[in-house]
Amino acid sequence: MAAKYIFVTGGVTSSLGKGIISASLAKLLQARGFSVTIQKFDPYINIDPGTLNPYEHGECFVTEDGAETDLDLGHYERYLNAPTSQANNVTTGRIYNHVIMQEREGAYLGKTVQVIPHITDEIKRRMLLLGQTGEYDIVITEIGGCVGDIESLPFIEAVRQLRWELGSNETCVIHLTLLPYLKAAGELKTKPTQHSVRDLSEAGVQPDILVCRSEHPVPSDLRKKIALFCNVKQNAVIESLDAETIYDVPLLMRKEKLDERVISKLKLPQRSEPELDTWKEFLGRLKNPTAEVNIALVGKYVELPDAYKSIIESFVHAGAANECKVKLKTFQSENINPDNVATLLGSMDAVLVAPGFGERGFQGKLESIKFVRENKIPFLGICLGMQCAAVEFARNVLGLEGAASTEMYPDTPHPIIDMMADQKEITQKGGTMRLGAYTCELKKGSKAYSIYGKQKITERHRHRYEFNNKYLEDFEKAGMLASGINPETGLVEVIELQNHPWFVAAQYHPELKSTVLNPHPLFVKFIKAAINYAKSK
Ligand code: GLN
16 A cells, blocks of 8 residues: 555644654554654754754754654654654755755756745655655654744645645645633633634645644534634544643543544544553553652753753653652753752762763763762763763772863863764764764673673764773773773773662663663663662662
């Protein structure tokens, strides 16, 4: 069967949760036996979000094939338990870049290159790409931004053309809107929804289904009114209430029969009820914890939780796996100093030092690590967090004064962390880090080996700097073991402290591979260590 295409657009405001709705619908369809993928088209001009400050756009999610992508792809992977790739995230910048390069090559010789048809053709080509691989029954395309924005127009036009070209049973448009609640009037208001559907219709796209975000249940007379004014069937007006956890949303959408509406619109074969047993078991464990731990997340982007999305979700998965409520407390590393570190982190059951870039907050990360190392509090360091652990150890255990990473201090006398050799020639910033999946070999008998239960692992990366192997012998002699090594390059991937109950740090990003069905072993065991530590206090 040729793939069918679902488009998810949004109106009224941003941040309505299109990514979660798309992932939830995909989950329901997958649970009915369809093979589904989700892709995101973003209207900004950056080629990818790799060059964006996390404060701008949240975390940059890295795929197996090394694409730097929107954080919604993280949700797609966590819900579907299947990897995405470069093809799953396209930006306006990438589209234009391609068209302009084609133009320079002479592909349009003699023609005026225009938004319509050249840009829209390229958007359509990419929208169909994953569907043409033969791997998927259904491709869900989430269109970033809001309908009515100037920058969204070419995407909406591409959807309009595709609907016309493919025929009406081959595509389905789901429009996500907001029903604001006016407290004084005690009413949910439908006008913004009507306006945003009108914007979409004016662009030639009539939505098939409306998903209405609301803080209150949407009564049937209101659904009828929305249906009438927005030109959809009444049973295609779906309510989406605020959920206790984002992992409830597939079940809430099931209750509202979103999957059934899509199946009937696309004339897909009706298959039996979605098989959601393992999903429900996960929710059962998540909501009925038997233990509780306080975990510190030390980072410099903590004011915007989206900057650490995958880490936060990994804790949710790992908490559920341990039937343990994880109370995550964030700490701005800039504010941590030798005088307050004990007060701030002293009551924590475990501490995670986050990935990051640049000098700001670096010192506070070192202080946090010194504190957990000396007080034997479970510690997990990720990427920059691992590099900080190495620097802290060099300064305070090996006594190498001024030891540092050359990222922050290029003139350090002890470059414990240094730029990777093949990075030194690179001048371009976008997409040039060591990105994506690489293998790592774990040393038998190490903590890392016991955590993974195997020797060979692959994990995803995003960094330019690495542990300087000149210092490796001194580190190991003093009790910091390099327990994971990349077999091809000898690059240190995992370090762990020997005389400490749980001190593990990784150059890679384990949080990018944690899913509902496969919680990441490092996080699972880290929570377990926190539970044990809490008990021992
Ligand atoms: N800034 C460090 C590097 O480039 C760490 C990167 C990260 O934490 N993702 O190597």
